[in-house]
Amino acid sequence: MRANPSLGDLPLRPELAGEEPYGAPQLDVPVRLNVNENPYPPSVDVLADMAIATARLGKGVHRYPDREATALRAALAGYLNSQLEAAGLASAAVLGAEHIWAANGSNEVMLHLCQAFAGPSRRVLAFTPTYSMYPQYARDSHSRYLTAPRLADFTVDPLIARAAIATYRPSLAVIASPNNPTGTSTPLSSIRRILSDIEEIGVDTILVVDEAYQEFSRHPDNTALQLLGEYGNLVVVRTMSKAFAFAGGRVGYLAAAPAIVDACRIVRLPYHLSAQTQALAQVALAHADEMLSRVAELRETRDSMIERLSQLGLEVIDSDANFCLFGPFSDRHDVWQRLLDRGVLVREVGPEGFLRVCAGTPAETDAFVAAIAAVLEEL
Numbered sequence: 001m002r003a004n005p006s007l008g009d010l011p012l013r014p015e016l017a018g019e020e021p022y023g024a025p026q027l028d029v030p031v032r033l034n035v036n037e038n039p040y041p042p043s044v045d046v047l048a049d050m051a052i053a054t055a056r057l058g059k060g061v062h063r064y065p066d067r068e069a070t071a072l073r074a075a076l077a078g079y080l081n082s083q084l085e086a087a088g089l090a091s092a093a094v095l096g097a098e099h100i101w102a103a104n105g106s107n108e109v110m111l112h113l114c115q116a117f118a119g120p121s122r123r124v125l126a127f128t129p130t131y132s133m134y135p136q137y138a139r140d141s142h143s144r145y146l147t148a149p150r151l152a153d154f155t156v157d158p159l160i161a162r163a164a165i166a167t168y169r170p171s172l173a174v175i176a177s178p179n180n181p182t183g184t185s186t187p188l189s190s191i192r193r194i195l196s197d198i199e200e201i202g203v204d205t206i207l208v209v210d211e212a213y214q215e216f217s218r219h220p221d222n223t224a225l226q227l228l229g230e231y232g233n234l235v236v237v238r239t240m241s242k243a244f245a246f247a248g249g250r251v252g253y254l255a256a257a258p259a260i261v262d263a264c265r266i267v268r269l270p271y272h273l274s275a276q277t278q279a280l281a282q283v284a285l286a287h288a289d290e291m292l293s294r295v296a297e298l299r300e301t302r303d304s305m306i307e308r309l310s311q312l313g314l315e316v317i318d319s320d321a322n323f324c325l326f327g328p329f330s331d332r333h334d335v336w337q338r339l340l341d342r343g344v345l346v347r348e349v350g351p352e353g354f355l356r357v358c359a360g361t362p363a364e365t366d367a368f369v370a371a372i373a374a375v376l377e378e379l
């Protein structure tokens with residue numbers, strides 16, 4: 001083979017031919033509202049504790065980190081228990097480290113689930129439109145990816161879900177709630193219904209509820225966490241990347257029956273979570289109230305952004321997350337580019353003709369609204 005081969009020269013897996021690496025453009029522009037981050041950096045106090053933790057780590061950096069990340073998982077369990085308590089659900093399942101699995105972002109948690117439960121000749125079912133990484137987890141675990149449609153209001157209809165699960169008999173069925181890119185929450189009653197249908201159909205399906213954006217929901221009690229004590233095939237996936245303002249730290253996690261955690265432990269790489277990741281995430285969790293202190297404000301920003309976009313004559317999809325879809329545009333790429341030309345980065349994703357924008361600081365959100373108003377005027 002020549003010294004500097006192209007992809008086509010390499011014995012790449014055939015199903016990867018022509019594939020592009022996943023990811024939104026990372027552009028250095030003044031207003032970045034394209035990947036649903038929390039726009040606020042940590043406080044000075046949190047940064048000081050992170051610096052102390054980092055300095056302490058230095059002494060032990062010649063050793064591997066805790067392979068089981070037990071202290072981090074216990075801290076995550078404590079966080080979820082406090083979330084349940086705050087939502088008035090203290091009597092729901094009390095979680096311990098044994099119920100929690102953590103990895104480098106919920107992306108990796110989902111990949112672990114696919115590696116453990118899906119794979120060749122097995123199927124992964126999702127309800128579209130939904131998060132565009134789901135087909136990639138299936139591809140990378142050699143699983144077949146199948147979809148069933150959401151309703152016109154983007155909710156998951158339990159009857160459609162039942163029919164799809166009975167037909168496809170998937171190993172994993174995934175429901176994002178609130179959903180990305182639509183922001184739609186699926187009511188807990190529907191999740192419960194789907195779980196009981198899985199039992200009734202008699203299929204070995206694990207239901208994954210991806211609650212990456214649940215902290216932004218108007219209904220904190222609409223969490224599948226409270227069903228964990230009843231259903232051993234339920235997995236609730238969460239992340240520290242969104243409301244928790246820790247996207248750069250890369251920590252996602254799941255809560256489920258301990259046996260599901262054990263299955264993930266089989267497929268993970270040894271020492272997959274670095275000592276730095278574990279330590280900094282624990283600092284962030286010890287300051288949970290501070291890390292989440294802007295969430296109420298971001299919810300309000302989302303609501304006012306939806307209103308302001310509607311006032312501009314746009315159709316806006318109501319959202320329970322920290323972002324919303326707006327449109328429709330006959331050429332959404334053109335609108336995306338015109339916004340970028342004004343220093344505002346949004347995401348070209350979701351139903352045809354729509355763009356997605358996330359709630360930023362008041363200044364960022366104002367800049368976005370001014371930019372889209374100017375673009376509409378121009379068009």
Ligand SMILES: Cc1ncc(COP(=O)(O)O)c(C=O)c1O
Nearest residue numbers: 105106107131180212239241252
């Ligand atoms: C629905 C959903 N799940 C999971 C993720 C992955 O987040 P992370 O890997 O940063 O935890 C995202 C990120 O955008 C998402 O929108």
